[in-house]
Amino acid sequence: MEVFEYFPVWDKLTSEQQNTLSRSALRRSVKAGSLIYGGEKECLGLLLVSSGRLRAYIFSEDGREITLYRLVERDICLFSASCMINSIQFAISIEAEKDTEFWLIPPDMYKKVMEDSAPLSNYTNQVMADRFSEVMWLIEQIMWKSVDRRLAGFLLEESALEESRMLMITHEKIANHMGTAREVVTRMLKYFQNEGLVALSRGKIEILDEKRLTEYAGK
Amino acid sequence: MEVFEYFPVWDKLTSEQQNTLSRSALRRSVKAGSLIYGGEKECLGLLLVSSGRLRAYIFSEDGREITLYRLVERDICLFSASCMINSIQFAISIEAEKDTEFWLIPPDMYKKVMEDSAPLSNYTNQVMADRFSEVMWLIEQIMWKSVDRRLAGFLLEESALEESRMLMITHEKIANHMGTAREVVTRMLKYFQNEGLVALSRGKIEILDEKRLTEYAGK
Numbered sequence: 159m160e161v162f163e164y165f166p167v168w169d170k171l172t173s174e175q176q177n178t179l180s181r182s183a184l185r186r187s188v189k190a191g192s193l194i195y196g197g198e199k200e201c202l203g204l205l206l207v208s209s210g211r212l213r214a215y216i217f218s219e220d221g222r223e224i225t226l227y228r229l230v231e232r233d234i235c236l237f238s239a240s241c242m243i244n245s246i247q248f249a250i251s252i253e254a255e256k257d258t259e260f261w262l263i264p265p266d267m268y269k270k271v272m273e274d275s276a277p278l279s280n281y282t283n284q285v286m287a288d289r290f291s292e293v294m295w296l297i298e299q300i301m302w303k304s305v306d307r308r309l310a311g312f313l314l315e316e317s318a319l320e321e322s323r324m325l326m327i328t329h330e331k332i333a334n335h336m337g338t339a340r341e342v343v344t345r346m347l348k349y350f351q352n353e354g355l356v357a358l359s360r361g362k363i364e365i366l367d368e369k370r371l372t373e374y375a376g377k
Numbered sequence: 378m379e380v381f382e383y384f385p386v387w388d389k390l391t392s393e394q395q396n397t398l399s400r401s402a403l404r405r406s407v408k409a410g411s412l413i414y415g416g417e418k419e420c421l422g423l424l425l426v427s428s429g430r431l432r433a434y435i436f437s438e439d440g441r442e443i444t445l446y447r448l449v450e451r452d453i454c455l456f457s458a459s460c461m462i463n464s465i466q467f468a469i470s471i472e473a474e475k476d477t478e479f480w481l482i483p484p485d486m487y488k489k490v491m492e493d494s495a496p497l498s499n500y501t502n503q504v505m506a507d508r509f510s511e512v513m514w515l516i517e518q519i520m521w522k523s524v525d526r527r528l529a530g531f532l533l534e535e536s537a538l539e540e541s542r543m544l545m546i547t548h549e550k551i552a553n554h555m556g557t558a559r560e561v562v563t564r565m566l567k568y569f570q571n572e573g574l575v576a577l578s579r580g581k582i583e584i585l586d587e588k589r590l591t592e593y594a595g596k
Contacts, residue, residue, distance in 0.1 A: 216513070218521040245506035248513035272499065279498035280491065286502065287464035290509050294435070294467035297512065300519055301556050302437040337520050 161261055164206045164234055170277035182267040187259045194238070196251035201241035203264045207233045210258025211319070214250050215334075224337030226250060227292040228319065234285050239265040242272070303376070305338055309346045310375035312336060313356070313365060323365040380480055383425045383453055389496035401486040406478045413457070415470035420460035422483045426452045429477025430538070433469050434553075443556030445469060446511040447538065453504050458484040461491070522595070524557055528565045529594035531555060532575070532584060542584040 161180045162168040168176065183206075188194060194212065195202050205212070212229040214237065229235050229252075240246040242265045272279050299308055312335060316325050329347065333340040347363065350356045355371050357364040365371060380399045381387045387395065402425075407413055413431065414421050424431070431448040433456065448454050448471075459465040461484050491498050518527055531554060535544050548566065552559040566582065569575045574590050576583040584590060 216517065216520075218517075220521075222521065224516075224520055243502055243506045245503045245510060247510040248517075272495075274495055276491075276493055276495040276498050279495050279502060283462055283498060283502050283505065284464045286505055286509065287462045290505065290512070291464060291466040293509070293512060293516065297443075297516060297519070298435065298437075298467075300516070301435075301443055302439075302441065 159206075159208050159232070161206065161263070164232065164261075165278070165281060167275075167277040167281045171271070171275055175271045175275055175278070178267055178271050179263060183261045183263050185259070186262050187257070188254045190254055190256045190258075192254045194252045194254060196249075200238075201265050202238045203262045204239045204268045205229070205235035205252075206261040206263070207231055207235070208259040208261065210254060210256040210260075212252050212258055212260075213255050213335075214252050216248075216250055222337060223334040224296075225335040226296060227289065228255070230319075236282065236285050236289065239263075239268060241265055242269045300337070305336070305342055306346050306349070307374065307376050308336055309343065310350070310355075310371050313363065314368070314371060314375060317365055317368070323368070325363045325365070326361060327363065328361055378425075378427050378451065380425065380482070383451065383480075384497070384500060386496040386500045390490070390494055394490045394494055394497070397486055397490050398482060402480045402482050404478070405481050406476070407473045409473055409475045409477075411473045413471045413473060415468075419457075420484050421457045422481045423458045423487045424448070424454035424471075425480040425482070426450055426454070427478040427480065429473060429475040429479075431471050431477055431479075432474050432554075433471050435467075435469055441556060442553040443515075444554040445515060446508065447474070449538075455501065455504050455508065458482075458487060460484055461488045519556070524555070524561055525565050525568070526593065526595050527555055528562065529569070529574075529590050532582065533587070533590055533594060536584055536587070542587070544582045544584070545580060546582065547580055 161183045162176070171179075194205075207229050209231055212235065214226045214229065214235070215223050216226065217223045235252065237246065237250050238252055272282055299311070309332070312332065313325065316327065317323055329343045330340050333343045336343070347356065347358055351358050355365070355367050355374070357366055380402045381395065390398075426448050428450055431454065433445045433448065433454070434442050435445060436442045454471065456465065456469050457471055491501055518530070528551070531551065532544065535546065536542055548562045549559050552562045555562070566575065566577055570577050574584070574586050574593065576585055
């Protein structure tokens with residue numbers, strides 16, 4: 159995908175603005191497992207994901223994690239360019255979950271165009287509102303849903319993302335996504351196995367009964 | 378406060394845009410306890426708080442609540458005009474915690490100006506990023522902090538907002554702010570009382586030892 163394909167408002171930019179964005183964009187590719195962005199002081203730029211998958215997450219002082227959202231092909235990551243917007247006062251980290259290719263637009267270049275272009279600024283607003291909606295969904299999950307239901311939902315989401323009923327993921331990783339302890343995940347998974355919903359083997363979880371798991375997740 | 382005082386970018390609007398905003402703004406005043414906004418389908422407009430205090434919160438199907446943030450004098454509420462931004466896919470409720478006066482700018486009027494004005498759109502982005510930062514702070518509190526520390530922090534925040542060490546608030550209300558059960562709040566408050574941090578009486582909580590409460594909150 160080319161840079162212009164990420165912006166439905168591209169036609170509303172001047173050719174100078176189009177040039178600023180497309181000429182400044184850098185092509186990057188990272189291996190699965192790489193930390194792309196982390197910490198408050200960094201300001202990498204706008205990420206436009208071409209292929210692969212990124213995970214945005216936060217972590218506590220004692221090393222616990224929770225996934226905020228995932229970014230896949232066609233997604234734009236705004237918070238890796240948080241210096242562009244003064245009011246952003248939180249730090250997220252971004253890692254590659256798969257080998258990932260993306261465009262990187264330097265923050266000063268993007269900011270320059272956004273400050274002059276109402277269409278681009280309004281579109282940026284939409285992107286932020288998208289992420290805001292995902293984070294609000296997460297709060298509702300954490301607040302109102304029990305861990306077993308959230309785990310059922312996570313397994314289904316993971317299965318949809320991977321397009322497979324066989325998930326190659328450790329209990330530790332699931333715990334980091336959900337912001338809970340590994341022991342809790344292991345206990346719940348064993349319960350799901352006893353109920354015939356999943357089959358467990360080392361580093362693998364097979365979804366056996368998607369229908370009942372979906373009911374369980376309360377979707 | 379007049380409408381223009383809420384917008385640091387006012388001078389960057391055309392006089393036509395300034396007129397659209399200031400002429401369409403409606404003066405409203407509501408009593409403490411009023412529900413101003415609630416539900417997904419509503420789209421009231423942009424709220425500019427002149428005096429008093431509003432509370433933005435979400436609630437679960439079984440009636441539990443958690444406070445997202447408070448809005449006081451000079452604050453702008455964007456999510457009461459969520460129809461302006463298509464990507465907002467969550468519903469918040471807003472109630473008046475005190476008698477409150479505000480300006481209301483109808484969503485279609487604000488949207489019209491924002492779509493044409495890069496400065497106003499960029500400023501709206503800042504307002505959203507402010508709220509996003511508050512919600513991210515909340516997630517970190519929920520995820521990494523124990524309920525007792527959050528309660529200590531809540532009492533201090535409430536004391537600062539009310540400019541008083543004597544808080545007129547029920548345990549039930551505190552539970553609704555924090556998204557926890559009343560019993561949990563009551564138990565923690567009794568523990569705080571035993572430790573000499575607060576004194577409890579019917580419908581009142583007096584802060585006795587702000588210094589130790591602050592240490593407790595881990596600030």
